[in-house]
Amino acid sequence: MNKKERVIEILKIFNELYPEAECSLEYMEPLQLLISTQLAAQCTDARVNIVTKDLYKKYRSAEDFANADQAELEQDIKSTGFYRNKAKNIIGCCKLLVEKYDGKIPDNLEEMLQLPGVGRKTANLVLYEVYGIPGVVVDTHAKRLSNRIGLTKNQEPEKIEYDLQKIVPKESWADFCHKLVYHGREVCNARKPDCENCRINSLCDYYNKH
DNA sequence: CTCCCGATAT
């Protein structure tokens, strides 16, 4: 079975296990999703949701974030880690949004990647959630599972993104990545993957070689 | 490549 056929089989099983692929980040509008995704770098979604519950009452628009006091914003988001970089990036990002995009989210990858603190993972996720634009979202889970299953041998997220684009149906790009995240959390952990109880183990190189 | 960084599970 080639990689494309394996992905089809994996998708069938994932659709049973994780039927609704909801974003774990809680948000009411596109800007909040963008901020939450930036905060989610090397931090759990659960922690981000705790912080943003109060954050989005205090800062209600791109203007509010653009005019925020950096030291104060740092304290507001401190528990998500990397708080100095994140605060600086969020302020710079929102200033650019206000100046160039009337406080709205750009609808293409090139302009998204110009925003401070926005890389390919964040850009692809937001573009899919907000505009429905297909994108392969490679985060720490997608990277780990893609390598274990044997869908790529690359370690660089951008190369993994292009590898998955070739073997996953375009209409399932974001959905497949999202389900990899769920499976990564619940079964295929970084530390101790539960291969014996994994529904896709017969399709996984890591399981078949261990 | 290194650095950023707190919270949590093991």
Add this chain to the structure above:
DNA sequence: ATATCAGGAG
């Protein structure tokens, strides 16, 4: 004590 968490910039 240590590894890990829906990464990005220099």
